Amino acid sequence: MSMNLDHIAGYEIGSAQLLTSEQKKEILSIIQNPLQRQHQSLEGRASVRHADVQGLGKIVVKSYRRGGLLRYFVSSYYIRYGQSRAYQEFDLMNQFRALGGHAPEPLCYVNLGSLFYRTWLVTREVETHYTLxxxxxxxxxxxxxxxQNLVRQVNLLIEHKIFHVDLHPGNVLVQQTGAVYLVDFDKAHRYLGNAHSLRQQYLRRWRRAVIKHELPDDLSELFCGGILTSSHD
Structure with a gap:
């Protein structure tokens, strides 16, 4: 995948499509505005804001935040080891979409800093949706x-050995048509084990999330039943 890289006022902006100067400036303006941390039961270690950018439409800007004790000291900064977290998520989402997977379209990633850095991911908004x-x-x-539609997406992940480490009902967006989109590929990676082992990882994590967040048991029964049945096809 060819990348377009630009540097503006210390920010690095990488995209797979050409963005206009005005679009880049507008994205940076959104990033620079203060963001209140959102508190939701199924939220991960990221905060998002929604905006409308001329020529791009509705977008979602995701900022990365630390968990654990470090969040009290350096909540938004990371030490760079290779590519930034936003770039890695941007890249894997593009890989998944190229396989026919349903994930929001990644528009660009933004980095600020070298050894210690902050990072953001910009995606196209999935309109008119609820989480599962x-x-x-x-x-x-x-x-x-x-x-049923989710099972097809997860089977695609398993087939191509992609481990979405934070797949749970809060990270599955459902449109009115029933189409589903997987979000939050942060820390997702290529799995080195076999398909059976990866399948079991998904099943265990899904059951744990349903129990932890006190969601209806049907979510576990339908998901796990669908994954196990399709594994015998």
Missing amino acids: AQLSRHAPELVHQAV
Whole structure:
């Protein structure tokens, strides 16, 4: 994948498509505005903001934040070992989409700093959606179709040995059509074990998330049943 790199006022902007100077400046303006941390039960170690950029439409800007004790001292800074976290997520999302997977379109990543850096990922917004967690609580009659579509996406991950380490019902977006999109590929990576081992990882983590967040049992039964059944096809 060929990349377009630009440097503006100390920021590095990388994209797989050409962005205009105005679009880049608008994205940087969004990044530089203070962001209030969101508190949601299924939120990961990232905060997002939504915006509308001329020529790009509705976008989501994700900033990366540390977990654990370090978050009290350097919540938004990382030490660089190779590529930034935003670049790695940007790259793997593009790989998944190239395989036919459903993930939001990555538009660009932004880095600030060299050894100690901050980083952001910009994606196109998936419009008119609920998370699967929300759907299970407020429109349970729609869950069956959504989980069937999710199983197909997870089977694609398994087939190509991609380990989405934070796959849970809060990171599955469901549109009104029933189409599902997987988000938050931070720390996702190529899996070195076999398909059976990866499948078990997904099953265990999914069950644990459903229990932890007190979601309906149907989410585990439908997902795990679908994954196990398809493994015998």
